[in-house]
Amino acid sequence: xxxxxxxxxxxxxxxxxxxxxxxxxxxxxxxxxxxxxxxxxxxxxxxxxxxxxxxxxxxxxxxxxxxxxxxxxxxxxxxxxxxxxxxxxxxxxxxxxxxxxxxxxxxxxxxx
Amino acid sequence: xxxxxxxxxxxxxxxxxxxxxxxxxxxxxxxxxxxxxxxxxxxxxxxxxxxxxxxxxxxxxxxxxxxxxxxxxxxxxxxxxxxxxxxxxxxxxxxxxxxxxxxxxxxxx
Numbered sequence: 099x100x101x102x103x104x105x106x107x108x109x110x111x112x113x114x115x116x117x118x119x120x121x122x123x124x125x126x127x128x129x130x131x132x133x134x135x136x137x138x139x140x141x142x143x144x145x146x147x148x149x150x151x152x153x154x155x156x157x158x159x160x161x162x163x164x165x166x167x168x169x170x171x172x173x174x175x176x177x178x179x180x181x182x183x184x185x186x187x188x189x190x191x192x193x194x195x196x197x198x199x200x201x202x203x204x205x206x207x208x209x210x
Numbered sequence: 211x212x213x214x215x216x217x218x219x220x221x222x223x224x225x226x227x228x229x230x231x232x233x234x235x236x237x238x239x240x241x242x243x244x245x246x247x248x249x250x251x252x253x254x255x256x257x258x259x260x261x262x263x264x265x266x267x268x269x270x271x272x273x274x275x276x277x278x279x280x281x282x283x284x285x286x287x288x289x290x291x292x293x294x295x296x297x298x299x300x301x302x303x304x305x306x307x308x309x310x311x312x313x314x315x316x317x318x319x
Binding site: 129131133138139140141142143146148156188192196198199200201202203204 | 214216219242246253254255256259296298300305306307308309310311312
């Protein structure tokens with residue numbers, strides 16, 4: 099049904115390796131977001147982007163990097179500097195400031 | 211700093227009973243408040259927002275600025291209401307959402 103697509107759904111990586119999570123949206127939304135979801139801690143904002151070629155750090159940006167070269171794509175790289183990378187990662191988008199935020203289905207990352 | 215607190219991690223009620231999921235926030239400005247729901251094996255989705263003042267799936271939530279609360283209520287719970295519920299706040303003029311820790315609601319038959 100389109101919307102926001104995250105891939106892969108499940109990913110395993112060895113400690114010390116960088117990993118990139120994909121997020122694509124076909125909703126023509128300007129803003130995109132990455133959240134991390136941990137049990138008992140709710141969702142925490144990693145990075146967000148209001149327009150192409152622009153992004154801002156969220157509350158827990160350390161150890162992560164993003165790019166926004168295209169409107170429809172907002173990949174998240176989890177670097178080896180991230181101390182506790184194992185988590186559920188949610189990508190989201192919204193049409194414009196103040197509009198409803200829509201979420202993808204998420205990606206499970208396990209680092210062993 | 212903005213903060214959203216959902217004091218109950220788990221809430222269990224019987225079918226047909228009233229349900230109330232608590233949400234308190236800390237913010238000095240005029241916030242926009244939301245409730246998001248995540249049903250089993252589905253993506254997180256918007257349930258309702260305070261500015262709409264609407265009822266979705268029988269749920270309502272009233273913003274109480276005096277008590278800084280936005281509790282979610284439903285008079286008669288149904289089994290399909292079992293899900294994870296998140297309260298969220300959007301600071302004035304901001305795009306990002308600040309989420310609470312979430313409450314897992316279980317409706318027992």
